[in-house]
Amino acid sequence: MNNPRSNFSSAFGCPIQIPKQNSNVPPSLPVPVGVFGVPLRSGCSNQMAFCAPELTDRKPEHEQKVSKRLNDREEDKDEAAACSLDNQYDRKIRPCIDLVDSLRKLDIGNDLMLPAIAVIGDRNSGKSSVLEALSGVALPRDKGVITRCPLELKLKKMTAPQEWKGVIYYRNTEIQLQNASEVKKAIRKAQDIVAGTNGSISGELISLEIWSPDVPDLTLIDLPGIAREAVGNQPQDNGQQIKTLLKKYIGCKETIIVVVVPCNVDIATTEALKMAQEVDPTGERTLGVLTKPDLVNEGTEETVLKIVQNEVIPLRKGYMIVKCYGQMDFCNELSFTSTIQQEREFFETHKHFSTLLDENKATIPHLANKLTDELVGRIIKTLPAIEKQVHDALQQAKKELQKYTQSTHPTVSDKTIFLVGLIKAFNEDISQTMHGKESWFGNEIRLFPKIRREFRTWGVKLLESSAKVEEIVCSKLPKYEDQYRGREFPDFISYWTFEDIIKEQITKLEEPAVAMLNKVIYMVEEKFLQLANKRFANFQNLNNAAQERALKKR
Structure with missing residues (x-):
């Protein structure tokens, strides 16, 4: 394996001092003889190196x-x-x-x-x-x-x-x-x-x-x-x-x-x-x-x-x-x-x-x-x-950097032109989507067919509600003839009575109508975010700004 000191110098861009090891000595620091407050003087090792005596009868x-x-x-x-x-301590350990x-x-x-x-x-x-x-x-x-x-x-x-x-x-x-x-x-x-x-x-x-x-x-x-x-x-x-x-x-x-x-x-x-x-x-x-x-x-x-x-x-x-x-x-x-x-x-x-x-x-x-x-x-x-x-992490970072293929732009003018181009491409994507002409891949479905499916489901609910209204009107007609009919011809209901019956049925449709509307809004938002990620994936601040505007409209 390469010398870790030289490799670390190249990896971090600066020299790193690592204590040299004697090839004949295991990779650990020697323990000096002298310690706090009682350093060993030269020639006094015999005075300080005591042998452990027996614990019994040694007073x-x-x-x-x-x-x-x-x-x-x-x-x-x-x-x-x-x-x-x-x-x-060896002063090279720091x-x-x-x-x-x-x-x-x-x-x-x-x-x-x-x-x-x-x-x-x-x-x-x-x-x-x-x-x-x-x-x-x-x-x-x-x-x-x-x-x-x-x-x-x-x-x-x-x-x-x-x-x-x-x-x-x-x-x-x-x-x-x-x-x-x-x-x-x-x-x-x-x-x-x-x-x-x-x-x-x-x-x-x-x-x-x-x-x-x-x-x-x-x-x-x-x-x-x-x-x-x-x-x-x-x-x-x-x-x-x-x-x-x-x-x-x-x-x-x-x-x-x-x-x-x-x-x-x-x-x-x-x-x-x-x-x-x-x-x-x-x-x-x-x-x-x-x-x-x-x-x-x-x-x-x-x-x-x-x-x-x-x-x-x-x-x-x-x-x-x-x-x-x-x-x-x-x-x-x-x-x-x-x-x-x-x-x-x-x-x-x-x-x-x-x-x-x-x-x-x-x-x-x-x-x-x-x-x-x-x-x-x-x-x-x-x-x-x-x-x-560190080397593996560096290689992974380089791979991530390769995703950002756009070159840097040194001048303010170049940056402005580049930014305008990005936003223009994003707007064109939105325009194509609004006209039902956005590009798709594989089994992906365009936005309009998705919304149309929701409206088909909503159309079925409206037909069911219409049939119920007809039944209700027919069921209430005899009661009206007996209790409320004025100058109207027989089998005719006044406009105001008919309007009250219809309002009652429309109120029942309010909750499912709002739910359907929210589904459609969510589909539009999802498509908007998808287009933002497509154009601004490498520009986090721009991407966040576009997504915030999309969600703020809701």
């Missing part, structure tokens, strides 16, 4: 390792404070994500299966906390369903020192955000406009772009949390609406499913994981993220470890575990670096979960690195298929 060794970790981290504290959220984002922004995602990361979870699973930790902004936290529309989070790492910047898009609205504190209010306002204020769910996408030195290069789609029952004034079918919306996104075979599950619940009972298993039975596209490790009951840590080690409900992409900072941290304006350090310290000092940190299965930094690696890897893997779909 002295564990305490020594914790002390050693903290001492090393103190030495690197100044360097860690200057370290941004995604220092470990073009890959931008390519897919630009296709999705053009609504090409409705026709092509674009790679994406969809985040799902049960209500109160910690899903919003994970997204807040990745994006560095506070999201709405209300009672009931927090996310009521699909929220696309486009996180873009700024290399040069710049101030935080954000933009939110919904419908035809674009709102510039000057600082992170404006995000929550902007999202809530957008959801109220798109989904209403009664807690309803909408499938309309809201997009939020964030530029910051403290975010990874990553695009996520946040979906509503799964609710078993409606809360407050929410519609009773909210739960079903949410499941239908989730299946629409996670059902796509190119979507990576991130399932957020709290550590303090039975993972087998979570609705989000069950939904992921329905659309991804083998777990090939699913990544589990465990939250709230600080709420794990004493004695159940081994169970959590088995889940993360993929021994309970196996997933091809495995599991990660994170401890996110809460809403109070935002309120207290805790620095981003401090929250990352606090999370790392939690896992470093935890008796059971410290081994997961050594295996890169814990903390938000490792999760961000994992998600970016998975997304870019899938994008690179699917580029040939996307290229083929």
Whole structure:
């Protein structure tokens, strides 16, 4: 197959930078050793690469390792404070994500299966906390369903020192955000406009772009949390609406499913994981993220470890575990670096979960690195298929363009002459139809024979009505002779009496007469629209104007 970079350049008319892959290395991004706040220095790999000890009878060794970790981290504290959220990411991955984002922004995602990361979870699973930790902004936290529309989070790492910047898009609205504190209010306002204020769910996408030195290069789609029952004034079918919306996104075979599950619940009972298993039975596209490790009951840590080690409900992409900072941290304006350090310290000092940190299965930094690696890897893997779909769509568009055989007219005079010619041909068609001389094809029937058939049916009804009038007059004549005859000759009815009888019968014919008239009008309109389509099919505005005039006459 051709190089996808060169082919995409020709298809879209502009060069697209795609990260080069070593032919000896699988098509996925390497995971750098350094992570948020604790970058590895040269020569210190032996100090930071710990082997996982046995879980039983290990207290002295564990305490020594914790002390050693903290001492090393103190030495690197100044360097860690200057370290941004995604220092470990390859800076060439942004073009890959931008390519897919630009296709999705053009609504090409409705026709092509674009790679994406969809985040799902049960209500109160910690899903919003994970997204807040990745994006560095506070999201709405209300009672009931927090996310009521699909929220696309486009996180873009700024290399040069710049101030935080954000933009939110919904419908035809674009709102510039000057600082992170404006995000929550902007999202809530957008959801109220798109989904209403009664807690309803909408499938309309809201997009939020964030530029910051403290975010990874990553695009996520946040979906509503799964609710078993409606809360407050929410519609009773909210739960079903949410499941239908989730299946629409996670059902796509190119979507990576991130399932957020709290550590303090039975993972087998979570609705989000069950939904992921329905659309991804083998777990090939699913990544589990465990939250709230600080709420794990004493004695159940081994169970959590088995889940993360993929021994309970196996997933091809495995599991990660994170401890996110809460809403109070935002309120207290805790620095981003401090929250990352606090999370790392939690896992470093935890008796059971410290081994997961050594295996890169814990903390938000490792999760961000994992998600970016998975997304870019899938994008690179699917580029040939996307290229083929774009090529097929391009060929189809060219075929459609070939239908418009009329050449373009550069000058106003040429355009006027062309337009007059079109209208003149249309008028001639109408004139021919009025005189019963329009052209026809195959078994097609002209307008006049169609109308004549209706009038034949109407003639039969008139004859039937005439016979009834004669019967009625004969039946009423004896009564008139006995009760109403004046100076008239015998067997003669006065004109006024005869007129009353006829009016009564004509009234009965009014409804079928109007029905017949409407049929004839419909036939004429149908013929008019047919002629308009014949002449103006390639000129949508002209065609619409002609059809509006035809229907307005009715």
